[in-house]
Amino acid sequence: MTHQSRPTPCGAWRSPLDAATVAAHDGRVDHLGSVGEELWWTAARPEEGGRRALMRLRGDGGPAEVALPAPWDARNRLMEYGGTPWAGAPRSAGGPLIVFTHCGDQRLYLLEPDAPDAAPRPLTPVSDPGAGLRFADPVVRPGRGEVWCVLEEFTGPAPTDLRRVLVAVPLSGAAAEDRAALHELTDDTHRFLTGPRPSPDGRLLAWIAWDHPRMPWDGTELKVARLDDDGTTGPPVTVAGGPEESIAQVEWGARGELLFSSDRTGWWNLYRAVLADGGGAGPPTPGPAEALRPAAEEFADALWKIGARWFAPMADGLVAVVHGRGDKRLGLLDPDRGVLTDAAGPWTEWAPALAVQGSRVTGIAASPVRGYELVQLDTATGHSRVVAARHRDAVPPAYLPTPLLRTFTGPDGREVHAHIYPPASPDHRPAGDELPPYVVWAHGGPTGRASMVLDLEIAYFTSRGIGVADVNYGGSTGYGRAYRDRLRGSWGRVDVEDCATVAAALAAEGTADPGRLAIRGGSAGGWTAAASLADPDRTAGVYACGAIRYPVLDPVGWAEGGTHDFESRYLDSLIGPFDEAQYRERSPLHHAERVTAPFLLLQGTDDAVCPPVQSERFLAALAGSAVPHRYLSFPGEEHGFRRAETIVRAVEAELALYRETFGIVADRSDTLETETR
Template sequence: MSAGQIGAPLYVGTVGTEVWWVEPRPEEGGRMALMRRKADGDPHSPLPAPWNVRSRVIEYGGRPWTAAATGGGVLVVFADFADQRLYAYEPDVPGAEPRPLTPVSPVGGGLRWAEPEIDLGRGEVRCVLEEFTGEGPGDLRRLIAAVPLDGSAAGNRAAVRELSDDRHRFVSGPRISPDGSRAVWLAWDHPHMPWDAAELKIAEVGADGVMREVRTLTGGPGDPVAQAEWAADGGLLAACEGTGWWNLYRVDPETGETVALHAAAEEFAGVQRLGLRWFVPLPDGRIWVLHGLGAQRPALLDPATGELVDVPGERGEWLPHLALSGAEVVGVAAGPSTSYEIVAVDTVTLRTRVVGREHQAVVEAGFLPEPVTRVVVGPGGREIHARLHAPRNPGFAGPEGEPPPYVVWAHGGPTLRSPLALNLEIAYFTSRGIGVADVDYGGSPGYGRAYRERLREQWGVVDVEDCAAVARALVDEGVAAPGRLAIRGGSAGGFTAASSLVASDVYACAALLYPLLDLEGVATGQTHDFESHYLEFLIGPYTEVPGRYRDRSPGAHPDRISVPFLLMQGTDDVVCPPAQSERLLERISAHGVPHAHLSFPGEGHGFRRADTMVTCLEAELSLYGQVFGFDPSGVPALRLEA
């Protein structure tokens, strides 16, 4: 398999008729490459290795680049992962090299930047600034700032102008009105996450660009705002969740009054971080939207009539990375048999063309799984959304009458979901006789707030129960056999997988990738700031239910784990620190449980290097072979230690 096809291109943008984006390069040490496609050319990366265009704001990052047309070509501003400085680069100027725009701070995590927007008139680039004020993970402030394009701030923090105050812990999505007189953005504070309580702020923009007379238009707990945009006519649009579904509204900039544009029991947005866009206003007044239950597909919404017209095509999974280029909308889309591609859709003819990261059929179609969407009935009669990928290999078949082994995949987040897109990691296993059940357990977005809030104070319970319910349904239907089920997950999915070993006897083994194992550690400051209070929603306030944190921590119960597992961890992980994995391994050694541990120097939260990915997949396959009783050819044998 090609490690380069694991992962999707992100953060699409346009400069005139040019399309730009960033894409993962596992074969180049996991860097994110900035890509450029001129109207009459092929995609290429104007920045060679080791430039790594990736922001670390809130650790998960946000849109790390922007560009604008100049008299001499294009000016690009980007954040480089290595030092998190902003750099300016003019790729059309012969001999030009990236030049730093921001200083390096010696304090804590330094200065970090996301969602840049170039203002050539002022000679600045506006950004979301994350600034550490001390050595702790929570010693920081966030605000909207302006960095001069002339480089005068490269060694002088004082040259960075602060455009907003820092009264809120988090800010994202700043947008300037078409006439330049107003700005809107999203803001929220601990203990909330943005998808629970983000407010829509508005301010007057002075002649100096500073944002004054700040007030809240709408949003907050119970009615969070996921995205806001100015329309071409100066009107304000926002995606809000007051009805329990992310729908689109017109917002009065004076009163904050909202009017629904198309009320529906489906999602027109999702869980926001930084730089995500589910809708784009068009110059003619229509709105390009992504919508659906689970997977989101594009449509055109007429706000005057509420009419919604779906865009035809086989790519049923679009990511919230959208940009407008003339009469075309550019985005990132995939389908069950195609990987994520950069596509452009004509908003008049609705014709689609691929403009970048074109799908390469490195695996013959007969080896790819054909996903089947299922709804399984779980405890209490609740519905659980899942996707089944049966084994598929035209050259082999399992023994007649013998169900194949299955692996239940628990996605990360936990406020994420499993996309309906070609996943070559899944195909790696299904082509070798192992089925995969991708579970959107309670808490997953895409199915309304009630489904997402099933996880309120129930993490480690509902997710574990839902995954087990899907596994048992496979057995009841004869699709899988008892004793031939495994579970795997990364990050929050690793927590669910590890918790499943502690609380369930359904699985014969597990694969844990950079898992969260110690809830008490997270509650007492052993994680990054963005998610440092997330457990108050997922588990409950630590001061009120400290025992629940220990009870639900899989690392605290090694005596309840009785089946083999593989644990894979990066040494540079600041989200799920490797110390948590090390404590579990120390404790499990006293219980004689077969296990293996793979540690990867230089990897963070989520593996990005090709060699790491290959090693992990081969080790995981070897684990399943040893547990399920088959000999996987061509992969090194994984050594399990008791």
């Protein structure tokens, strides 16, 4: 018998994909690396309080193992978004040596997983919030008995009272009780820096640094210093970079050359430079930088988390690269010939996490129908296979949307890129000539990017008859620096206009119901959603409602110490140097009276990036308003939701908002009533 769909009002379709399933699959594998023949990584555990488990895959072909049981949480809060939380080194006997950061106390720990007593041992001291210590992007150096990493040290009560340096931590545990046992490899001349990259011969040290008010995608500097035998670093020299050139990653090649990504041409491309170490006395001398494959595509992305790895040198001189225009694919670059060969397979998006073992390259990859999984390419044979975290269909594929890559024309004829996810279900179809409602998603960042990969939260809505348009508005990465710079001085305008462009175009072409359009976003996307509702002139009243998650709402508050250090000067580029009148004019908080559409506001109580006080002030500004709205706060949640119970409640509340606003008659057993104030 042929299965036939039946006409059903859009938004009321029954779906086997419930909110609990969405929550169970929330959070991808991350922080992949190799330790000898083993692979290690972190995996999200929403059902275990949102912790990240440290995972291990031995080289014997056995199944993946959880190396750290609950409540251990392999995560850190360096620059609040965190950086690489672990590193390891193989040993000839006794199994690998692993160092990791635990989110609960931000300390570094030593783990010997094959030892009789495998309990983690602390390497760094306990610290209090007034003088907190955080560590990230470690490099284990067993020959020196140390682990080198970034240290972030708070020196006062304000979120900007801190310093960052590269530091050597004794593996003996001598610093577990004594801060003085931490050996600083650099001074704190620069506000921000990435983890250390020692050269293969141990004579040079490379890292990336930058300062306020620049963000790392605006301008950074590649530093190299000579290393003495006792671990002392000489005066660093700047090899590349500057105020208008972003260096996103640096590594050492197989022949001791320096490899780095730079956007000096307007695109993050790969370069190499040969350095002399100064004759063992003076500073290293850099040679000219050579472009390995000039192209109008990106070989890097925005450096939000310290330790991201878009390329990885191989022993045979090839370089594994994650590259593309928009979405990223895996390729092998011959740096001498400039030849780039892409890996075969169904994966269309590769994360910035590559591990090299001989002729094998392992990465984290996904596609519109496959969630992120660990995929290994054998460069000798060209064969790729899944080695861990294998995708399993949470629901039959027929309930998943088939996304469309679209480019729309925005104001002044500018291009606007978006991924369109139409409603999909084998059981239902729109009734009569009904057009489906659509929700415009604005990604966070705002210097970020939405990838066209399987997202069960999107499928939760599309399988119920509600379409999603995921917009890479002007300012997004993946399309070159000119596209990225569109947002400079124009945040709250370009992003709002581009999202409204996509929504209006979908309505005009007959894809979406013009009376049932919504906008949603989190973090910077929450700003765009709120600004869209508070700016009916710019959006032409296109949205019937909005869902706002842990948003930026008050740039004045941000500029006056209301956020963390990393983004405390971000608005200098997004809006302009601080001018209270200009910041208030751009602020959704100070235009709350212009909001007329219903909205849902979701906020974590422990959010240090977008503190709950902004949401509370926004609600206070709406006191007495007749606009239907609902506020849900989640104790213990930080910036972005990690706990299963939070994700379930947030997704169900968002669906309830759309169903009530759009007048959808549905079985309400799986939704929450939208309250009004």
